Amino acid sequence: xxxxxxxxxxxxxxxxxxxxxxxxxxxxxxxxxxxxxxxxxxxxxxxxxxxxxxxxxxxxxxxxxxxxxxxxxxxxxxxxxxxxxxxxxxxxxxxxxxxxxxxxxxxxxxxxxxxxxxxxxxxxxxxxxxxxxxxxxxxxxxxxxxxxxxxxxxxxxxxxxxxxxxxxxxxxxxxxxxxxxxxxxxxxxxxxxxxxxxxxxxxxxxxxxxxxxxxxxxxxxxxxxxxxxxxxxxxxxxxxxxxxxxxxxxxxxxxxxxxxxxxxxxxxxxxxxxxxxx
Amino acid sequence: xxxxxxxxxxxxxxxxxxxxxxxxxxxxxxxxxxxxxxxxxxxxxxxxxxxxxxxxxxxxxxxxxxxxxxxxxxxxxxxxxxxxxxxxxxxxxxxxxxxxxxxxxxxxxxxxxxxxxxxxxxxxxxxxxxxxxxxxxxxxxxxxxxxxxxxxxxxxxxxxxxxxxxxxxxxxxxxxxxxxxxxxxxxxxxxxxxxxxxxxxxxxxxxxxxxxxxxxxxxxxxxxxxxxxxxxxxxxxxxxxxxxxxxxxxxxxxxxxxxxxxxxxxxxxxxxxxxxxxxxxxxxxxxxxxxxxxxxxxxxxxxxxxxxxxxxxxxxxxxxxxxxxxxxxxxxxxxxxxxxxxxxxxxxxxxxxxxxxxxxxxxxxxxxxxxxxxxxxxxxxxxxxxxxxxxxxxxxxxxxxxxxxxxxxxxx
Amino acid sequence: xxxxxxxxxxxxxxxxxxxxxxxxxxxxxxxxxxxxxxxxxxxxxxxxxxxxxxxxxxxxxxxxxxxxxxxxxxxxxxxxxxxxxxxxxxxxxxxxxxxxxxxxxxxxxxxxxxxxxxxxxxxxxxxxxxxxxxxxxxxxxxxxxxxxxxxxxxxxxxxxxxxxxxxxxxxxxxxxxxxxxxxxxxxxxxxxxxxxxxxxxxxxxxxxxxxxxxxxxxxxxxxxxxxxxxxxxxxxxxxxxxxxxxxxxxxxxxxxxxxxxxxxxxxxxxxxxxxxxxxxxx
Numbered sequence: 001x002x003x004x005x006x007x008x009x010x011x012x013x014x015x016x017x018x019x020x021x022x023x024x025x026x027x028x029x030x031x032x033x034x035x036x037x038x039x040x041x042x043x044x045x046x047x048x049x050x051x052x053x054x055x056x057x058x059x060x061x062x063x064x065x066x067x068x069x070x071x072x073x074x075x076x077x078x079x080x081x082x083x084x085x086x087x088x089x090x091x092x093x094x095x096x097x098x099x100x101x102x103x104x105x106x107x108x109x110x111x112x113x114x115x116x117x118x119x120x121x122x123x124x125x126x127x128x129x130x131x132x133x134x135x136x137x138x139x140x141x142x143x144x145x146x147x148x149x150x151x152x153x154x155x156x157x158x159x160x161x162x163x164x165x166x167x168x169x170x171x172x173x174x175x176x177x178x179x180x181x182x183x184x185x186x187x188x189x190x191x192x193x194x195x196x197x198x199x200x201x202x203x204x205x206x207x208x209x210x211x212x213x214x215x216x217x218x219x220x221x222x223x224x225x226x227x228x229x230x231x232x233x234x235x236x237x238x239x240x241x242x243x244x245x246x247x248x249x250x251x252x253x254x255x256x257x258x259x260x261x262x263x264x265x266x267x268x269x270x271x272x273x274x275x276x277x278x
Numbered sequence: 279x280x281x282x283x284x285x286x287x288x289x290x291x292x293x294x295x296x297x298x299x300x301x302x303x304x305x306x307x308x309x310x311x312x313x314x315x316x317x318x319x320x321x322x323x324x325x326x327x328x329x330x331x332x333x334x335x336x337x338x339x340x341x342x343x344x345x346x347x348x349x350x351x352x353x354x355x356x357x358x359x360x361x362x363x364x365x366x367x368x369x370x371x372x373x374x375x376x377x378x379x380x381x382x383x384x385x386x387x388x389x390x391x392x393x394x395x396x397x398x399x400x401x402x403x404x405x406x407x408x409x410x411x412x413x414x415x416x417x418x419x420x421x422x423x424x425x426x427x428x429x430x431x432x433x434x435x436x437x438x439x440x441x442x443x444x445x446x447x448x449x450x451x452x453x454x455x456x457x458x459x460x461x462x463x464x465x466x467x468x469x470x471x472x473x474x475x476x477x478x479x480x481x482x483x484x485x486x487x488x489x490x491x492x493x494x495x496x497x498x499x500x501x502x503x504x505x506x507x508x509x510x511x512x513x514x515x516x517x518x519x520x521x522x523x524x525x526x527x528x529x530x531x532x533x534x535x536x537x538x539x540x541x542x543x544x545x546x547x548x549x550x551x552x553x554x555x556x557x558x559x560x561x562x563x564x565x566x567x568x569x570x571x572x573x574x575x576x577x578x579x580x581x582x583x584x585x586x587x588x589x590x591x592x593x594x595x596x597x598x599x600x601x602x603x604x605x606x607x608x609x610x611x612x613x614x615x616x617x618x619x620x621x622x623x624x625x626x627x628x629x630x631x632x633x634x635x636x637x638x639x640x641x642x643x644x645x646x647x648x649x650x651x652x653x654x655x656x657x658x659x660x661x662x663x664x665x666x667x668x669x670x671x672x673x674x675x676x677x678x679x680x681x682x683x684x685x686x687x688x689x690x
Numbered sequence: 691x692x693x694x695x696x697x698x699x700x701x702x703x704x705x706x707x708x709x710x711x712x713x714x715x716x717x718x719x720x721x722x723x724x725x726x727x728x729x730x731x732x733x734x735x736x737x738x739x740x741x742x743x744x745x746x747x748x749x750x751x752x753x754x755x756x757x758x759x760x761x762x763x764x765x766x767x768x769x770x771x772x773x774x775x776x777x778x779x780x781x782x783x784x785x786x787x788x789x790x791x792x793x794x795x796x797x798x799x800x801x802x803x804x805x806x807x808x809x810x811x812x813x814x815x816x817x818x819x820x821x822x823x824x825x826x827x828x829x830x831x832x833x834x835x836x837x838x839x840x841x842x843x844x845x846x847x848x849x850x851x852x853x854x855x856x857x858x859x860x861x862x863x864x865x866x867x868x869x870x871x872x873x874x875x876x877x878x879x880x881x882x883x884x885x886x887x888x889x890x891x892x893x894x895x896x897x898x899x900x901x902x903x904x905x906x907x908x909x910x911x912x913x914x915x916x917x918x919x920x921x922x923x924x925x926x927x928x929x930x931x932x933x934x935x936x937x938x939x940x941x942x943x944x945x946x947x948x949x950x951x952x953x954x955x956x957x958x959x960x961x962x963x964x965x966x967x968x969x970x971x972x
């Protein structure tokens with residue numbers, strides 16, 4: 001691992017650690033508050049008095065939440081949906097990224113611009129026509145209906161393209177001279193070098209989709225098909241938020257993403273080092 | 279083959295077809311608010327399913343903004359639920375777009391038996407009608423009134439709640455000590471309507487097709503609240519956002535002496551601070567005694583698959599027994615006149631007290647909604663109120679400015 | 691051959707993006723409630739009205755401020771943290787992980803946490819300030835402080851992501867460059883500004899483009915934190931369009947507004963490529 005050049009004097013070190021401490025505190029405090037809320041009782045959350053450490057830790061919230069709603073099913077749904085989408089992304093995004101990074105063809109710039117432009121419209125604008133489409137395809141309230149509209153994304157393709165571009169062209173040209181077609185080149189040469197990049201893509205896609213709210217709201221019409229995000233809204237009253245149970249759900253929602261992050265961390269940090277975002 | 283066998287065979291086939299037909303499972307989709315998933319309603323659904331074998335009720339629950347998004351998308355695609363609960367105002371809005379099923383035929387057939395419209399408070403009927411046709415049935419009817427902390431008032435020397443604006447201001451200032459506030463206003467615009475109504479302000483005049491919130495009375499009302507915040511320092515700036523909890527939290531923590539709210543806050547206050555001594559008072563009177571009304575209504579989309587069954591379920595949700603059961607258990611006030619007169623309700627302190635304001639509660643946007651432009655006018659009023667309250671701008675100036683814009687929109 | 695490989699992609703984007711976009715464009719040519727109710731054909735009238743609509747102008751301006759503010763601070767702070775954490779610091783990996791947390795928690799949940807923390811009367815932040823003897827702030831509840839506070843929350847959420855991308859990029863810079871510079875007597879700060887930063891241009895371009903596109907369209911932050919208030923101080927463009935469509939049912943007008951925003955984002959992205967697209971090589 002390369003190092004930042006030069007040493008630091010003791011004063012600089014102190015300053016650096018102070019900055020880091022502040023950054024860590026700021027990053028983690030709302031999360032600690034969320035854990036605190038998840039252990040508070042109704043009395044605590046309605047009292048109007050801000051509480052960080054509740055007098056009694058109501059661990060039963062974590063038990064209650066399973067009973068109040070089909071929470072196991074919600075979690076399963078979230079995994080199936082986010083997992084399915086991530087899988088499709090891993091299949092298509094790098095391939096298309098490769099085409100844009102390493103192949104020459106007429107209209108390439110125009111197509112890439114058109115691709116990027118798909119990022120520039122907020123989702124809820126496409127939502128109603130998408131809903132209509134899904135209804136016509138008979139996929140309402142199904143996993144397919146939740147997964148297919150997110151099978152690929154310009155963001156993922158753009159990211160992959162940036163990772164693939166720095167791969168030396170000599171390798172690819174040599175393979176072409178040997179008669180390999182692009183699909184083979186992609187499969188045999190490019191893909192093996194992309195492991196860290198794929199890990200990055202998988203993490204970002206999974207996290208994003210795991211937290212997706214709007215599309216499941218629209219397309220799901222039965223409680224059992226809800227993912228955690230829309231499932232959690234069942235816990236709120238008309239005029240006030242059931243903070244503690246929502247926070248409990250939030251903590252549970254956080255765990256899978258966190259686990260995936262830990263697993264992919266080693267790839268994620270080293271990932272760009274190999275192909276270099278330079 | 280004997281004839282008898284043939285006949286027997288035919289009978290068996292026909293019998294299977296009939297039985298097969300009725301064993302076909304049907305689903306009735308209902309959209310509800312997550313906060314109203316009362317046991318009483320769960321029982322209604324169970325009973326409905328028991329009485330109608332082969333039918334399942336898909337009881338989908340949402341927060342209002344989410345339901346709005348989903349419902350609008352459903353209307354666009356024609357994939358609507360069968361029965362929908364709405365927070366107020368949607369019935370007329372959607373009916374005007376032709377998206378709801380008119381209920382006249384159903385009411386003609388069943389109205390007498392269920393007591394509709396005679397047993398419902400009058401304005402709860404008219405707020406669900408467009409062009410003299412029925413499009414919705416009120417299931418909850420609420421009004422917001424004064425709730426006060428008896429200890430804080432007593433400390434400041436008041437043994438009775440205020441009844442007029444001057445008294446209110448006196449109490450608010452006197453109880454604003456030690457970092458406490460006399461009154462905690464709610465950020466949601468509808469909560470300013472008690473003040474406006476109490477000063478005789480009319481939202482909309484259908485004859486002239488203009489709004490009435492630029493009148494001197496309206497300015498006086500909003501300036502009154504704004505002054506409480508900025509000049510008297512007796513009220514805090516409301517926390518921005520679409521939620522209603524702020525005042526209740528301050529009240530429960532003993533940091534606000536008075537709030538204006540409805541029966542929904544009873545449970546949080548009691549749970550949050552069981553030792554709090556508080557009481558409910560009638561709304562204030564300035565030129566008149568008034569407050570805003572609210573509450574959920576039920577409607578059936580025109581594109582619904584099972585309208586008849588939706589109506590059957592609707593009737594059960596709004597029956598007197600259901601109203602009584604739901605209200606006594608959950609502290610929600612109801613639209614039936616017979617409910618309000620029922621001895622159990624009158625004996626119940628919370629329902630009795632929160633129910634008394636139903637007599638002088640008013641629907642805010644009733645006539646305005648019929649113009650089809652109420653959403654845009656509401657947005658203008660909201661911005662005007664925010665300008666006055668948050669930026670401490672003079673009420674008359676701002677109101678006149680925004681009313682002019684609203685009138686322009688109405689004239690389009 | 692390229693087209694053959696692109697076929698699934700072309701199919702997907704046409705069906706799931708370009709078709710809906712075309713439908714929405716068609717809807718933008720109508721006044722009223724196209725798609726769900728009564729509507730009148732109006733040609734480009736919606737676009738003309740939008741250009742003179744004061745609310746739209748205000749909304750666009752504060753969205754620009756929000757997007758630029760969030761992007762600039764996210765990148766600056768992200769780069770700063772990356773510069774520190776790319777090097778030999780104790781508990782390196784753990785600190786990076788913690789700073790990355792906010793990015794992976796669902797914003798729906800975390801916005802609720804922030805809202806609760808920032809409540810001027812019942813929130814923890816102000817009670818901590820009171821204990822420390824500092825003046826309390828109104829955070830999200832005053833028009834003047836609401837937008838900066840929202841920017842701060844968004845930066846808080848995104849900074850870990852920018853940091854990680856920058857760290858990866860920094861670690862990709864060949865050591866020889868740094869060694870050569872040290873030998874020549876360059877000081878750490880000079881090395882950073884003259885070598886590291888320019889070499890990170892492609893990364894900066896990527897992050898800036900992606901951040902701006904995302905922040906210009908942000909609806910969750912204003913919706914969850916302030917619902918556009920107070921007094922429309924945080925009524926960002928996407929929220930305005932959403933309310934125009936779903937609350938006011940002005941679906942035609944809302945569609946036109948989103949297309950206008952689309953064009954503006956296109957323009958801003960183009961400008962960014964021009965400004966930041968220079969690649970440096972040594």
